[in-house]
Amino acid sequence: xxxxQILIVEDDEDIQQLVSFNLIKSxxxxxxxGNGEQGIRRLESEKIDCILLDLMLPGMNGIEFCxxxxxxxxxxxxxxxxxxxxxEEEDIISGLEHGxxxxxxxxxxxxxxxxxxxxxxRRKGDSGEAEENAETIKIHELxxxxxxxxxxxxxxxxxxxxxxxxxxxxxxxxxxWVFSRQQIIDAxxxxxxxxxxxxxxxxxxxxxxxxxxxxxxxxxxxxxxxRFSD
Amino acid sequence: xxxxQILIVEDDEDIQQLVSFNLIKSxxxxxxxGNGEQGIRRLESEKIDCILLDLMLPGMNGIEFCxxxxxxxxxxxxxxxxxxxxxEEEDIISGLEHGxxxxxxxxxxxxxxxxxxxxxxRRKGDSGEAEENAETIKIHELxxxxxxxxxxxxxxxxxxxxxxxxxxxxxxxxxxWVFSRQQIIDAxxxxxxxxxxxxxxxxxxxxxxxxxxxxxxxxxxxxxxxRFSD
DNA sequence: GTTATTCGTTACAATGTTTTAACCTAAAAA
DNA sequence: TTTTTAGGTTAAAACATTGTAACGAATAAC
Numbered sequence: 001x002x003x004x005q006i007l008i009v010e011d012d013e014d015i016q017q018l019v020s021f022n023l024i025k026s027x028x029x030x031x032x033x034g035n036g037e038q039g040i041r042r043l044e045s046e047k048i049d050c051i052l053l054d055l056m057l058p059g060m061n062g063i064e065f066c067x068x069x070x071x072x073x074x075x076x077x078x079x080x081x082x083x084x085x086x087x088e089e090e091d092i093i094s095g096l097e098h099g100x101x102x103x104x105x106x107x108x109x110x111x112x113x114x115x116x117x118x119x120x121x122r123r124k125g126d127s128g129e130a131e132e133n134a135e136t137i138k139i140h141e142l143x144x145x146x147x148x149x150x151x152x153x154x155x156x157x158x159x160x161x162x163x164x165x166x167x168x169x170x171x172x173x174x175x176x177w178v179f180s181r182q183q184i185i186d187a188x189x190x191x192x193x194x195x196x197x198x199x200x201x202x203x204x205x206x207x208x209x210x211x212x213x214x215x216x217x218x219x220x221x222x223x224x225x226x227r228f229s230d
Numbered sequence: 231x232x233x234x235q236i237l238i239v240e241d242d243e244d245i246q247q248l249v250s251f252n253l254i255k256s257x258x259x260x261x262x263x264g265n266g267e268q269g270i271r272r273l274e275s276e277k278i279d280c281i282l283l284d285l286m287l288p289g290m291n292g293i294e295f296c297x298x299x300x301x302x303x304x305x306x307x308x309x310x311x312x313x314x315x316x317x318e319e320e321d322i323i324s325g326l327e328h329g330x331x332x333x334x335x336x337x338x339x340x341x342x343x344x345x346x347x348x349x350x351x352r353r354k355g356d357s358g359e360a361e362e363n364a365e366t367i368k369i370h371e372l373x374x375x376x377x378x379x380x381x382x383x384x385x386x387x388x389x390x391x392x393x394x395x396x397x398x399x400x401x402x403x404x405x406x407w408v409f410s411r412q413q414i415i416d417a418x419x420x421x422x423x424x425x426x427x428x429x430x431x432x433x434x435x436x437x438x439x440x441x442x443x444x445x446x447x448x449x450x451x452x453x454x455x456x457r458f459s460d
Numbered sequence: 461g462t463t464a465t466t467c468g469t470t471a472c473a474a475t476g477t478t479t480t481a482a483c484c485t486a487a488a489a490a
Numbered sequence: 491t492t493t494t495t496a497g498g499t500t501a502a503a504a505c506a507t508t509g510t511a512a513c514g515a516a517t518a519a520c
Contacts, residue, residue, distance in 0.1 A: 391465085391466060391467080392466085393466080393467070425467090425468060425469090426468070426469065426470090428468085428469075428470085429467075429468050429469075432467080432468075432469085433467080433468095436467095452476070452477080453476095453477085
């Protein structure tokens with residue numbers, strides 16, 4: 001997976017540096033903004049995966065920033081973690097009310113920060129992909145159960161590897177739709193995964209073999225890619 | 231369904247407020263008590279659907295409160311979620327032994343709290359008033375008693391550690407379902423607990439060893455995680 | 461304080477999976 | 491028909507995942 005970009009909106013330079021240092025050390029890309037206006041501008045120009053937001057800001061305050069982000073459809077799904085000082089309970093509540101996803105009370109240890117950040121991104125990631133996961137796909141005599149990672153042809157269970165399973169689930173999830181080899185790679189291994197497209201052919205070959213006659217549902221579209229027949 | 235009434239027993243006002251706010255936002259009715267005695271009085275005067283209980287309380291402590299509630303037939307079916315600080319593992323076990331239904335380690339995010347609470351109420355709701363004990367899982371020759379933290383293979387009792395027990399209960403609670411290592415960590419240690427996923431392998435190894443032949447029910451799903459066979 | 465327990469980490473070997481590259485065949489284009 | 495191109499098939503190499511043991515830190519029990 002590509003490095004995630006984190007936007008820090010914080011006016012105190014020391015904290016900004018501290019946080020930024022730790023994030024970079026943990027493998028994130030970091031952008032900084034010293035106030036709300038600058039933060040918004042950063043959002044406009046870059047793809048941000050998560051915002052770390054100090055509530056006490058000069059100019060536009062944290063709550064306002066939070067509201068603005070969450071009210072902009074384009075950014076509303078970006079998770080926000082508030083960094084809050086003691087005695088800002090009022091603001092914490094207000095922030096959560098305006099759509100912030102979590103808060104970390106100051107002083108916080110870098111470890112806690114990283115842990116929470118990762119947890120949040122993980123949760124976002126899960127629910128994001130879950131949309132494609134129609135729990136159980138039934139098509140022709142095939143049953144594809146994502147929850148148990150199991151495929152059946154009729155009543156016979158077929159043992160598939162992770163990649164084979166993912167490809168089958170992808171194709172069968174949209175019968176009739178043609179996927180290019182690159183699309184399959186992107187979906188199954190993530191963008192920025194570098195392989196020869198031909199690797200997919202080998203996977204499809206194995207898949208067809210294991211599925212037996214049902215393997216014929218996986219059709220080759222010459223010059224384009226593969227699809228599952230409907 | 232009518233709004234569910236939640237009783238918060240917690241002496242720290244900040245936390246009380248924060249939790250209460252989030253519960254209200256999620257559509258619950260909330261009552262608060264600053265200590266155990268007050269909590270009992272609330273129970274007497276109102277119909278409570280779930281109790282959120284801080285273990286560190288002035289006066290009557292959390293465990294005692296827990297015991298009292300669970301020993302009163304009238305209240306014994308009310309689920310209790312403990313809010314526990316780090317380093318209270320002893321108390322967690324003790325609490326679970328005295329009938330608490332779940333625990334959430336501090337610091338917790340409001341979202342996690344809500345999620346767990348809803349999950350618990352759903353479980354209680356499913357089994358209904360009819361079946362009091364949804365706490366014991368029986369599968370194959372295994373008996374897993376969450377209430378008293380005990381596992382038996384046939385008639386032989388197996389001594390498991392907290393973590394091993396939780397993992398087993400999680401997997402066996404949904405046979406056939408595949409859990410990723412990360413899901414197991416989130417469920418067992420709380421969502422922002424940072425460990426290598428491989429720590430789960432080691433736990434599973436120990437678990438299989440202790441369970442003997444029954445350990446074979448814990449299946450490895452290569453590339454994904456583990457599951458309990460059904 | 462000392463000892464025992466639990467849990468996370470790391471290292472290594474064993475095993476399984478995925479990619480590559482090669483060659484072969486079938487379909488389209490010339 | 492011949493040439494070109496895309497896809498099928500296979501084996502070997504590269505890579506990833508898992509089981510397992512050993513170590514160490516943190517905590518609880520003595």
